[in-house]
Amino acid sequence: MAFRTFTIKVPATSANIGPGFDVVGLSLSLHLTLTVVQPAPSDRPYAPPVLKYSGEGATEVPLDAYKNLTTRVALYLLRCHDIRSFPSGLDIHVDNQIPFGRGLGSSGAAVIAGVLLGNELGGLKLPRERLLDFALMVERHPDNVTAALVGGFVGSYLRELDAAATEAASVPLSEVLPEFPPDAGEDWGLNPPVPPLGIGHYIRFGWSESIKAVAIIPRFELSTAKAREVLPLQYSRKDLVFNLQRLAVLTTALGQSPPDPELIYEAMKDRVHQPYRKALIPGLPEVTSAITPTTHPGLLGICLSGAGPTILALATHGFEAIAEDARAIFKTTGVEIDWKILTVVGGSVVE
Ligand SMILES: Nc1ncnc2c1ncn2[C@@H]1O[C@H](COP(=O)(O)OP(=O)(O)OP(=O)(O)O)[C@@H](O)[C@H]1O
Numbered sequence: 001m002a003f004r005t006f007t008i009k010v011p012a013t014s015a016n017i018g019p020g021f022d023v024v025g026l027s028l029s030l031h032l033t034l035t036v037v038q039p040a041p042s043d044r045p046y047a048p049p050v051l052k053y054s055g056e057g058a059t060e061v062p063l064d065a066y067k068n069l070t071t072r073v074a075l076y077l078l079r080c081h082d083i084r085s086f087p088s089g090l091d092i093h094v095d096n097q098i099p100f101g102r103g104l105g106s107s108g109a110a111v112i113a114g115v116l117l118g119n120e121l122g123g124l125k126l127p128r129e130r131l132l133d134f135a136l137m138v139e140r141h142p143d144n145v146t147a148a149l150v151g152g153f154v155g156s157y158l159r160e161l162d163a164a165a166t167e168a169a170s171v172p173l174s175e176v177l178p179e180f181p182p183d184a185g186e187d188w189g190l191n192p193p194v195p196p197l198g199i200g201h202y203i204r205f206g207w208s209e210s211i212k213a214v215a216i217i218p219r220f221e222l223s224t225a226k227a228r229e230v231l232p233l234q235y236s237r238k239d240l241v242f243n244l245q246r247l248a249v250l251t252t253a254l255g256q257s258p259p260d261p262e263l264i265y266e267a268m269k270d271r272v273h274q275p276y277r278k279a280l281i282p283g284l285p286e287v288t289s290a291i292t293p294t295t296h297p298g299l300l301g302i303c304l305s306g307a308g309p310t311i312l313a314l315a316t317h318g319f320e321a322i323a324e325d326a327r328a329i330f331k332t333t334g335v336e337i338d339w340k341i342l343t344v345v346g347g348s349v350v351e
């Protein structure tokens, strides 16, 4: 193969949208972009990938290809296809607009970029559904990764697997993505666990073109793992039905033109994750209860974005008033924010 260069562009995502915990995701107009230069094979000694990084997270992300999340996922995909290492002399420049640990799907985007990178480098030509299986072996809830891969407003579920497939899909992350020493020589250890076929299934819902998302982004990180630890293992029937009723309405309501604020505001309420996360996000209940379609014309609904701490307000107009009033409320709790108006975009692209 001759020298080639390609780019991989993956959108940010907001998961849950209120009641759809671990079920729905929305792809948004911030991107993780990889520009990859792959030299033609040569007789020169093996050279490991050189990773450069700009934008969000540039000061904290590992630049060792055997430690970085995206390249580790790419290597996982390659190793599952009997390709034991990266091609020699790769140059990968990552430019990232998605802030880390804010509930905008940075890790989901990094994982999807990794499966797309592995697919390209190995010339594997895997279909989208199979790429999703690999992503789900790493990020085990489907909402962010599915929306990042296919784009739009997406609902997904994990198929019930038989006993053997359940076992294959439940191996610890450390076995899926072992950390190799950079100079690992010939000993690559055990074969990686190959995902069962068809783990995740999804459908794209309609989305009204008039709706934009105001991302109100606190200036602190909250890891998804920490924000999941505070959730209970069991829920009352009342709370479950509360969420199911709203989610059923929401998936169609956001596709209608014009969107109905009265219907959507209530349909974006949640009793499964947000109430438990408020202790981690000072100001969350105050912002979501003070900003309503009555106080802020144009607002449709407001919720925690993913595992937080970002708050997502869906609106047709009045964006600045929503964001600045949220800023003022957060300020009273000592939290500074940045905000952005985002649009709903298509899925990942390799070109
Ligand atoms: N582009 C990237 N390259 C390498 N690692 C990344 C990248 N983006 C995110 N990560 C890793 O993922 C971590 C953040 O993941 P986490 O799941 O906690 O939050 P999030 O994905 O931003 O939010 P959420 O899942 O709630 O939408 C970062 O601290 C970093 O370790």
Ligand SMILES: N[C@@H](CCO)C(=O)O
Pocket: 015, 016, 021, 022, 023, 141, 143, 144, 224, 227, 228, 273, 306, 307
């Ligand atoms: N559904 C997940 C999204 C975060 O990745 C959560 O809320 O924990």
